[in-house]
Amino acid sequence: MEGNFQISKTTNLLRRIKDFTRSILEDLAEGRSPIISINRFRNYCMNPEADCFCSSVEPKGQEILTLKKESQTYRIDMLLRVLLIVQQLVQENRHASKRDIYYMHPSAFKAQSVVDRAIGDICILFQCSRYNLNVVSVGNGLVMGWLKFRESGRKFDCLNSLNTAFPVPVLVEEVEDVVSLAEYILVVEKETVFQRLANDMFCKMNRCIVITGRGYPDVSTRRFLRLLMEKLQLPVHCLVDCDPYGFEILATYRFGSMQMAYDIESLRAPDMKWLGAFPSDSEIYSVPQQCLLPLTEEDKKRTEAMLLRCYLKREMPQWRLELETMLKRGVKFEIEALSVQSLSFLSEVYIPSKIRSEAISP
Amino acid sequence: MLRFSSFFYKCRLSEDLCRLSILLDQSTDRNPPITSILIADTGIGCNLEEFQDLRCPREFSGAKIWDGLLSVKTTCITEDEVYYFHVNLDENISNKRLKRQPSQAKNGAKFSGTEVSLSVFGSTDVLMAPIIGFFQKMLVLQIPNVTMDLMVNQGASPATQTQYVFVVNSDKTSCFTASNLERLKSGLEDYVLRHENCLDMMCEHCFSDREHLKVGSGTACTEENRKRTGGKMEVVIVISDLLETTRQCSRSCDGKTEVLYFENFSPSPIPLVALIALKKIDWKSYGLILASVNDQDGHVFLEWENFPSHVQIQIALHWYHNQYPTRQKTQLGINLVKKGIKNALDDLKAKHEGFLLSSHARKICSYVPDLARSIAGLIFSSTDIDFQGDCLSVLGFQPQEVERDAVEDYIQRKIVTVIGMNERKPQKDQEAAPFLFFEGESKTSYFEDEEIDGEYFSTSLE
Numbered sequence: 001m002e003g004n005f006q007i008s009k010t011t012n013l014l015r016r017i018k019d020f021t022r023s024i025l026e027d028l029a030e031g032r033s034p035i036i037s038i039n040r041f042r043n044y045c046m047n048p049e050a051d052c053f054c055s056s057v058e059p060k061g062q063e064i065l066t067l068k069k070e071s072q073t074y075r076i077d078m079l080l081r082v083l084l085i086v087q088q089l090v091q092e093n094r095h096a097s098k099r100d101i102y103y104m105h106p107s108a109f110k111a112q113s114v115v116d117r118a119i120g121d122i123c124i125l126f127q128c129s130r131y132n133l134n135v136v137s138v139g140n141g142l143v144m145g146w147l148k149f150r151e152s153g154r155k156f157d158c159l160n161s162l163n164t165a166f167p168v169p170v171l172v173e174e175v176e177d178v179v180s181l182a183e184y185i186l187v188v189e190k191e192t193v194f195q196r197l198a199n200d201m202f203c204k205m206n207r208c209i210v211i212t213g214r215g216y217p218d219v220s221t222r223r224f225l226r227l228l229m230e231k232l233q234l235p236v237h238c239l240v241d242c243d244p245y246g247f248e249i250l251a252t253y254r255f256g257s258m259q260m261a262y263d264i265e266s267l268r269a270p271d272m273k274w275l276g277a278f279p280s281d282s283e284i285y286s287v288p289q290q291c292l293l294p295l296t297e298e299d300k301k302r303t304e305a306m307l308l309r310c311y312l313k314r315e316m317p318q319w320r321l322e323l324e325t326m327l328k329r330g331v332k333f334e335i336e337a338l339s340v341q342s343l344s345f346l347s348e349v350y351i352p353s354k355i356r357s358e359a360i361s362p
Numbered sequence: 363m364l365r366f367s368s369f370f371y372k373c374r375l376s377e378d379l380c381r382l383s384i385l386l387d388q389s390t391d392r393n394p395p396i397t398s399i400l401i402a403d404t405g406i407g408c409n410l411e412e413f414q415d416l417r418c419p420r421e422f423s424g425a426k427i428w429d430g431l432l433s434v435k436t437t438c439i440t441e442d443e444v445y446y447f448h449v450n451l452d453e454n455i456s457n458k459r460l461k462r463q464p465s466q467a468k469n470g471a472k473f474s475g476t477e478v479s480l481s482v483f484g485s486t487d488v489l490m491a492p493i494i495g496f497f498q499k500m501l502v503l504q505i506p507n508v509t510m511d512l513m514v515n516q517g518a519s520p521a522t523q524t525q526y527v528f529v530v531n532s533d534k535t536s537c538f539t540a541s542n543l544e545r546l547k548s549g550l551e552d553y554v555l556r557h558e559n560c561l562d563m564m565c566e567h568c569f570s571d572r573e574h575l576k577v578g579s580g581t582a583c584t585e586e587n588r589k590r591t592g593g594k595m596e597v598v599i600v601i602s603d604l605l606e607t608t609r610q611c612s613r614s615c616d617g618k619t620e621v622l623y624f625e626n627f628s629p630s631p632i633p634l635v636a637l638i639a640l641k642k643i644d645w646k647s648y649g650l651i652l653a654s655v656n657d658q659d660g661h662v663f664l665e666w667e668n669f670p671s672h673v674q675i676q677i678a679l680h681w682y683h684n685q686y687p688t689r690q691k692t693q694l695g696i697n698l699v700k701k702g703i704k705n706a707l708d709d710l711k712a713k714h715e716g717f718l719l720s721s722h723a724r725k726i727c728s729y730v731p732d733l734a735r736s737i738a739g740l741i742f743s744s745t746d747i748d749f750q751g752d753c754l755s756v757l758g759f760q761p762q763e764v765e766r767d768a769v770e771d772y773i774q775r776k777i778v779t780v781i782g783m784n785e786r787k788p789q790k791d792q793e794a795a796p797f798l799f800f801e802g803e804s805k806t807s808y809f810e811d812e813e814i815d816g817e818y819f820s821t822s823l824e
Contacts, residue, residue, distance in 0.1 A: 088743055
């Protein structure tokens with residue numbers, strides 16, 4: 001799979017690091033102040049005008065880092081520190097997590113977010129994806145269902161045990177020999193729902209692959225989902241709680257995150273469909289009143305902010321309508337609330353009926 | 363006429379070597395004591411009209427003139443005789459003030475000069491201090507063709523005679539060919555090293571050598587069409603790191619900065635415009651916090667809030683007026699002084715990397731060791747030997763013999779230079795927006811920068 005800026009060979013990245021280092025040295029030797037230009041990307045704006053160009057993967061601006069401001073100098077300092085680590089990782093073909101990098105100089109980095117930003121800056125600067133830097137995350141996601149594949153020679157045979165959770169592979173770029181007999185991919189927000197489906201032998205009854213990012217999805221889970229979509233060309237459905245947090249997770253799978261907007265093409269799932277839970281489901285499926293929680297002020301603020309995102313207006317107006325309905329009703333509920341009548345309601349009734357209606361919808 | 367500087371002026375105008383001598387002779391049998399003063403120079407001589415129109419108070423250097431009488435002898439090089447006359451300072455009518463005495467024939471000798479004698483109430487002890495102070499300050503200008511001396515007689519016996527000689531030190535600068543500014547620089551260095559020229563040699567308790575002084579100079583001129591009120595300002599600033607043994611020195615400075623002020627080659631009380639300018643300079647942009655400006659009868663001292671005790675700053679201002687000195691509070695004059703001082707401070711910054719940086723730049727400099735370590739790391743951690751050699755040659759090192767520490771040090775110095783250079787660029791340039799084509803912070807929701815990546819929830823990015 002090719003990311004937006006993927007570099008085919010590590011030598012290419014190393015060459016760019018060397019060019020970058022050399023240009024800094026030339027500036028210093030000539031008595032010039034080094035200038036580092038970092039493109040800025042965004043995957044949405046909150047501009048009420050419809051003519052924004054957020055859907056484009058092109059940079060939306062540029063940040064100029066110099067040694068004139070302390071905040072920028074600190075950022076350059078952190079960038080160079082992480083770049084030095086990355087150079088060593090790539091040269092030695094070793095991998096490290098962002099957390100590993102943070103713990104190499106915790107007092108200098110001060111916070112994990114500092115390392116994250118430095119990694120983002122490096123990716124943008126060298127036009128590559130994070131995995132090109134040999135920076136990986138310990139996978140948080142789980143997968144089960146009609147699927148088998150290899151990762152760096154290691155076999156993942158989910159087919160052999162359809163309702164057993166397998167960890168999402170860390171080195172997604174090294175995943176190969178993907179074989180599947182599934183008809184669709186189901187992404188669920190929460191591990192509890194994933195385990196409910198596993199207990200209900202959902203994959204035995206339904207030819208599908210179930211994935212969860214266990215909450216907000218990490219890069220590995222999103223990359224793996226994107227890989228499966230491209231390799232298998234299967235429809236993807238997403239099941240999240242009917243609350244602002246669930247919707248944010250849905251949007252992250254579908255449109256990518258702002259933080260990694262520079263690498264959006266390798267991380268988003270553009271054809272993902274929202275299976276539920278919708279605000280209207282509470283009436284359709286008779287969710288008891290005690291399971292309907294009022295939206296907090298914070299929830300309302302979050303929802304109102306999300307309603308302004310340009311990608312909803314442009315690409316998913318029907319999602320936006322559901323979000324408006326939630327705001328109007330002023331209540332939220334979790335997916336588990338649908339199972340009040342029966343423990344297996346989700347796997348036996350709700351999901352199959354939603355999948356069927358999605359299949360027949362135009 | 364009775365200012366020392368006017369005698370000096372006559373000498374300076376002479377292109378020959380000149381001598382300016384002062385003799386103080388105290389009568390021992392008088393109470394209160396009376397001291398006769400003889401001031402003689404070998405300068406170009408005086409014009410008699412100068413004395414005719416002389417308006418001067420009946421005092422000399424703070425001491426009251428005894429009989430109100432000046433005795434003046436003067437001759438120019440082209441004249442055949444030495445003119446001799448008395449000036450009665452008590453006489454208000456101009457043409458009666460000057461009483462001509464018999465001239466003396468020069469008998470073909472070619473010389474010029476002026477000799478003025480008078481008697482004042484007061485002892486030599488009181489008179490000596492301002493005269494010595496004047497000569498010590500004059501030495502700062504390093505006028506090469508004038509030597510100065512003071513002879514003090516406190517009695518008839520030779521044992522009560524003391525002579526002070528003030529000679530320009532020409533060890534460092536060739537005074538005859540150097541510019542006024544070069545001489546001022548060299549002169550101020552000597553002034554600092556010799557504790558206001560009180561010592562004959564450099565104070566070894568306080569200074570290791572002249573080369574350790576940091577010297578900056580600046581010049582400011584007014585525009586051509588404003589010459590009348592402006593002129594030219596030359597400024598020299600000397601900053602010295604004092605040795606630890608400075609504690610043993612009784613003359614060591616107390617952290618104050620003396621501002622020497624010269625007007626047309628003469629030490630002078632500092633004018634109001636210069637005082638205002640000193641207060642208005644943005645010292646903070648040079649890492650200095652001015653606590654106060656103390657004006658003690660024209661002798662100005664600056665006090666700093668944050669200057670280390672082992673460092674001394676000395677400032678000399680020389681204002682060349684085209685006409686009469688301007689002492690008005692004019693913006694033009696203030697700007698001229700400010701510009702001269704600022705140029706001298708900038709010169710110091712340019713010559714000494716990482717010096718006189720603002721507190722803002724010093725904060726940026728705190729990242730320099732880290733930056734240099736990372737950049738050196740990118741070179742030395744690379745497995746590409748050709749790249750290493752390439753980088754080292756860019757920095758001017760021979761790849762075979764270089765050590766990482768040396769490279770790191772070099773990179774550090776280069777970064778500090780660049781930070782200092784950034785400070786000297788126009789403010790407008792520094793304030794340039796860091797974002798091109800795009801607003802600084804996007805207005806997005808609380809979720810936008812959150813990214814759970816594996817093990818943790820990352821916090822928002824800036």
